[in-house]
Amino acid sequence: MKNRVRELREKHAWSQGELAEKLDVSRQTVNAIETGKYDPSLPLAFKIGKLFGQRIEALFEYDEEKR
Amino acid sequence: MFAMAIYVAVFLWAWPLARSADALWLKTLYALTPVPPIVYVVWLMARRVLASDELEQRTHLIGVGVAAAAVSIFGIVSGFLAAAHVLDADFAAAALMWIFPLLTVIYAIAQAIAARRYGSSACFEEGLPVALRFLYLIVLLAALAAYLYYRKGDMEGASTALGLAIGVVVCAAFFGFLRWMRGRSEQE
Numbered sequence: 001m002k003n004r005v006r007e008l009r010e011k012h013a014w015s016q017g018e019l020a021e022k023l024d025v026s027r028q029t030v031n032a033i034e035t036g037k038y039d040p041s042l043p044l045a046f047k048i049g050k051l052f053g054q055r056i057e058a059l060f061e062y063d064e065e066k067r
Numbered sequence: 068m069f070a071m072a073i074y075v076a077v078f079l080w081a082w083p084l085a086r087s088a089d090a091l092w093l094k095t096l097y098a099l100t101p102v103p104p105i106v107y108v109v110w111l112m113a114r115r116v117l118a119s120d121e122l123e124q125r126t127h128l129i130g131v132g133v134a135a136a137a138v139s140i141f142g143i144v145s146g147f148l149a150a151a152h153v154l155d156a157d158f159a160a161a162a163l164m165w166i167f168p169l170l171t172v173i174y175a176i177a178q179a180i181a182a183r184r185y186g187s188s189a190c191f192e193e194g195l196p197v198a199l200r201f202l203y204l205i206v207l208l209a210a211l212a213a214y215l216y217y218r219k220g221d222m223e224g225a226s227t228a229l230g231l232a233i234g235v236v237v238c239a240a241f242f243g244f245l246r247w248m249r250g251r252s253e254q255e
Contacts, residue, residue: 028185
């Protein structure tokens with residue numbers, strides 16, 4: 001899954017740790033999502049979308065090649 | 068890790084006493100002495116998993132799955148060999164007592180590998196530095212081995228404790244290697 005989490009986080013000038021705190025997850029989880037190593041659960045994806053004021057489909061894009 | 072070391076220490080101390088005690092109630096008491104540290108370890112593990120986020124829970128699940136599979140194979144092999152009288156009943160009983168320590172060690176290693184796959188470090192994030200934890204554990208087990216050998220003349224117990232200390236050294240080297248690899252990949 002491709003995502004725009006890093007782009008939006010940098011736009012808000014937040015560190016991975018700050019974003020992790022806002023999402024109530026570990027910094028490692030934020031890093032794994034940003035690098036595409038981990039796809040978040042639906043509730044976490046909604047939480048990220050709500051935090052950045054974006055719809056989920058604007059944040060995450062299904063990556064056919066990775067499957 | 069400390070609770071696990073306490074369990075092993077209590078087990079190595081209580082097991083010879085349980086076998087040599089005459090009264091049944093004393094035998095039972097000594098045999099069940101290692102149970103409270105085990106219950107404490109289970110409680111710590113449950114607390115840790117419940118406090119972790121979804122990615123950490125996934126790595127814990129992978130760790131538990133791998134450990135359960137490995138320990139089940141170990142149990143089945145020991146059981147079959149004991150049933151066929153290849154292993155004696157005492158060895159099979161001792162193998163049962165090592166199931167939980169074995170499970171926690173494999174669980175920790177598998178969880179660390181799974182965490183690394185997701186770009187995280189191992190499960191030790193807060194509290195004492197990992198190297199110091201390993202050092203304490205190695206010193207504790209080595210001291211126990213020395214005590215059992217010099218004060219009790221228990222060669223079997225001493226070699227078990229020493230073997231465990233060597234096992235922890237190997238684990239420490241493994242985690243050190245993982246950390247070094249991670250540092251290298253982050254630099255690149």
